[in-house]
Amino acid sequence: MNKLLIHxxxxxxxxxxxxxxxxxxxxxxSLFILFPIPSLxxxxxxxxxxxxxxxxxxxxxxxxxxIEALLTGINGxxxxxxxxxxxxxYDSLRAMQSEQLAVSFDPFKKELLQKIKLTxxxxxxxxxxxxxVKIPERGYTKVPRISVIYLKGELPPGSESLQWxxxxxxxxxxxxxxxxxxxxxxxxxxxxxxIRTDKKxxxxxxxxxxxxxxxxxxxxxxIELGYVHIFPRGxxxxxxxxxxxxxxxxxxxxxxxxxxxxxxxxxxLGLSVIGIISLPAxxxxxxxxxxxxxxxxxxxFVKELHKSRLLLVFMFGLLHGIGFATALNDFGMEKNSFxxxxxxxxxxxxxxxxxxxFIAFFGMAILFQKRPWYRIRVLIPASLLIGLTGLYxxxxxxxxxx
Amino acid sequence: MKKTITFSTILYLCLxxxxxxxxxxxxxxxxxxxxxxxxxxxxxxxxxxxxLGLFLGQQAxxxxxxxxxxxFSLLLGLIFNGFNISIFSANTEKNLPIIISNALxxxxxxxxxxxxxxxxxxxxxxxxxxxxxxLFIGLDSTPPNALIIREQWLFLFGVGVAVYMLFLYxxxxxxxxxxxxxxxxxxxxxASWIAASSLMVWAISFRMLN
Numbered sequence: 001m002n003k004l005l006i007h008x009x010x011x012x013x014x015x016x017x018x019x020x021x022x023x024x025x026x027x028x029x030s031l032f033i034l035f036p037i038p039s040l041x042x043x044x045x046x047x048x049x050x051x052x053x054x055x056x057x058x059x060x061x062x063x064x065x066x067i068e069a070l071l072t073g074i075n076g077x078x079x080x081x082x083x084x085x086x087x088x089x090y091d092s093l094r095a096m097q098s099e100q101l102a103v104s105f106d107p108f109k110k111e112l113l114q115k116i117k118l119t120x121x122x123x124x125x126x127x128x129x130x131x132x133v134k135i136p137e138r139g140y141t142k143v144p145r146i147s148v149i150y151l152k153g154e155l156p157p158g159s160e161s162l163q164w165x166x167x168x169x170x171x172x173x174x175x176x177x178x179x180x181x182x183x184x185x186x187x188x189x190x191x192x193x194x195i196r197t198d199k200k201x202x203x204x205x206x207x208x209x210x211x212x213x214x215x216x217x218x219x220x221x222x223i224e225l226g227y228v229h230i231f232p233r234g235x236x237x238x239x240x241x242x243x244x245x246x247x248x249x250x251x252x253x254x255x256x257x258x259x260x261x262x263x264x265x266x267x268x269l270g271l272s273v274i275g276i277i278s279l280p281a282x283x284x285x286x287x288x289x290x291x292x293x294x295x296x297x298x299x300x301f302v303k304e305l306h307k308s309r310l311l312l313v314f315m316f317g318l319l320h321g322i323g324f325a326t327a328l329n330d331f332g333m334e335k336n337s338f339x340x341x342x343x344x345x346x347x348x349x350x351x352x353x354x355x356x357x358f359i360a361f362f363g364m365a366i367l368f369q370k371r372p373w374y375r376i377r378v379l380i381p382a383s384l385l386i387g388l389t390g391l392y393x394x395x396x397x398x399x400x401x402x
Numbered sequence: 403m404k405k406t407i408t409f410s411t412i413l414y415l416c417l418x419x420x421x422x423x424x425x426x427x428x429x430x431x432x433x434x435x436x437x438x439x440x441x442x443x444x445x446x447x448x449x450x451x452x453x454l455g456l457f458l459g460q461q462a463x464x465x466x467x468x469x470x471x472x473x474f475s476l477l478l479g480l481i482f483n484g485f486n487i488s489i490f491s492a493n494t495e496k497n498l499p500i501i502i503s504n505a506l507x508x509x510x511x512x513x514x515x516x517x518x519x520x521x522x523x524x525x526x527x528x529x530x531x532x533x534x535x536x537l538f539i540g541l542d543s544t545p546p547n548a549l550i551i552r553e554q555w556l557f558l559f560g561v562g563v564a565v566y567m568l569f570l571y572x573x574x575x576x577x578x579x580x581x582x583x584x585x586x587x588x589x590x591x592x593a594s595w596i597a598a599s600s601l602m603v604w605a606i607s608f609r610m611l612n
Contacts, residue, residue, distance in 0.1 A: 368570060
């Protein structure tokens with residue numbers, strides 16, 4: 001027995017097959033008409049701020065952010081740049097060459113320097129200046145272009161801690177502090193602090209060189225990061241998990257599929273983060289979308305869990321793992337707690353997946369699964385929707401098509 | 403005579419009342435998610451969905467035709483909305499939100515009264531109720547003008563998904579509880595709440611107009 005039966009014979013009402021065919025055609029047509037589904041390629045990512053303070057009191061800040069999002073005011077309120085009313089302006093900036101964008105960014109520098117603040121414990125402000133702006137080439141336009149804005153300043157005498165303020169209107173941001181002692185050749189990174197409100201960061205203490213970060217703080221930060229990456233921000237991963245769930249909400253096939261997916265994405269996540277494998281986003285992103293489309297459409301036509309499905313889920317998991325690694329790399333890894341960060345992030349991803357399954361089970365399966373119409377009214381339409389969304393994203397993410 | 407008075411009263415209220423208009427946007431949520439939430443926050447839509455769902459669940463119609471008729475009508479309404487297709491005269495168009503809002507309340511009242519009284523009604527009447535219900539919910543879900551066209555379609559798409567999902571719950575509820583007498587009473591009591599809610603929404607909207 002090389003396959004597991006998950007759907008026993010479905011009762012054949014004389015009308016059912018006719019209606020089923022008609023319903024599929026009807027839903028397909030309707031969904032194609034109603035189909036400008038959100039493309040989640042250009043996710044609005046938080047800005048990453050790294051503040052470097054050396055023993056001589058020099059401050060150098062690297063602010064990694066999407067200049068296009070800054071200029072258009074598209075911030076973390078939007079899950080996707082396309083949700084914003086000025087998405088067209090964003091797209092036109094995103095399509096610019098780096099030199100053109102640099103010119104567009106020039107008038108904004110003054111406002112940026114006015115709005116961001118770095119203060120010490122007594123509220124004294126560090127005078128910051130932009131020393132350089134590094135804008136990458138246009139590249140794959142379906143993902144945000146992360147530019148680096150270099151700032152410099154001097155630490156006010158007597159400073160014991162610093163607080164960073166980055167206005168919420170510029171978006172969410174995460175900040176960490178590095179203290180460097182070049183003479184001794186040592187440095188210390190603080191934890192990342194993710195700031196989602198219009199407030200200053202917690203005080204970043206300047207007396208922590210060589211003090212190892214608390215284990216639970218690293219675990220908490222990275223679990224949260226992994227979780228949020230799936231739920232609610234990772235719509236593509238949500239749809240893939242839902243497609244697996246819809247195939248069968250019964251424990252065994254669901255467990256097998258989710259396990260395959262988990263093992264696979266854990267492998268590629270690890271390998272990508274340590275730099276053994278590296279696939280460009282313009283290949284990975286369309287393939288992830290295609291995997292969603294496939295999983296959705298297969299639900300309609302296949303009723304039994306074959307080994308081939310498990311193998312495919314495994315392969316798709318490998319792809320999604322590379323996607324997770326991109327998110328993790330964007331955030332950066334704890335140099336001193338690399339393995340802890342990686343494992344914690346993965347746990348966060350698993351918890352995100354479990355949350356989706358939990359919601360789908362209690363919100364949908366537990367009520368509808370035993371109804372005679374479950375397949376025709378829930379499974380097929382939802383799978384169609386997922387399949388078509390995946391297909392739309394695939395086309396949308398193929399850069400050469402646009 | 404009584405019927406005439408009742409009919410006249412309903413007609414009067416229908417023409418006089420204003421819609422409970424809750425078509426705002428939750429800022430920052432995105433058009434799709436705003437569309438998803440829209441039916442929940444428009445009282446006449448949610449009560450119509452529940453009433454029609456309970457009605458479809460309680461009546462023992464075979465097959466899926468009636469269910470998909472509702473969905474098809476809903477899609478049609480959404481498409482009309484998306485393309486700004488007007489099927490009404492300019493004069494009617496002016497008062498369309500009010501008319502649609504009242505029509506939805508009437509549909510929910512009819513459906514919930516059928517459930518309360520547990521009358522087996524002919525298929526053609528059920529079909530008409532579902533067509534009207536779906537179409538009017540679709541037409542009632544006008545996306546905010548501030549949105550660009552693509553965002554408007556996203557909003558409508560969200561509405562479609564939400565109504566589809568929401569419709570399944572009362573159907574399941576109606577079907578599940580119809581087999582045993584005391585359980586069947588649960589459905590009828592719920593329908594009476596829906597009827598009462600419909601009347602309340604109507605009364606409030608009538609007051610708002612005044």
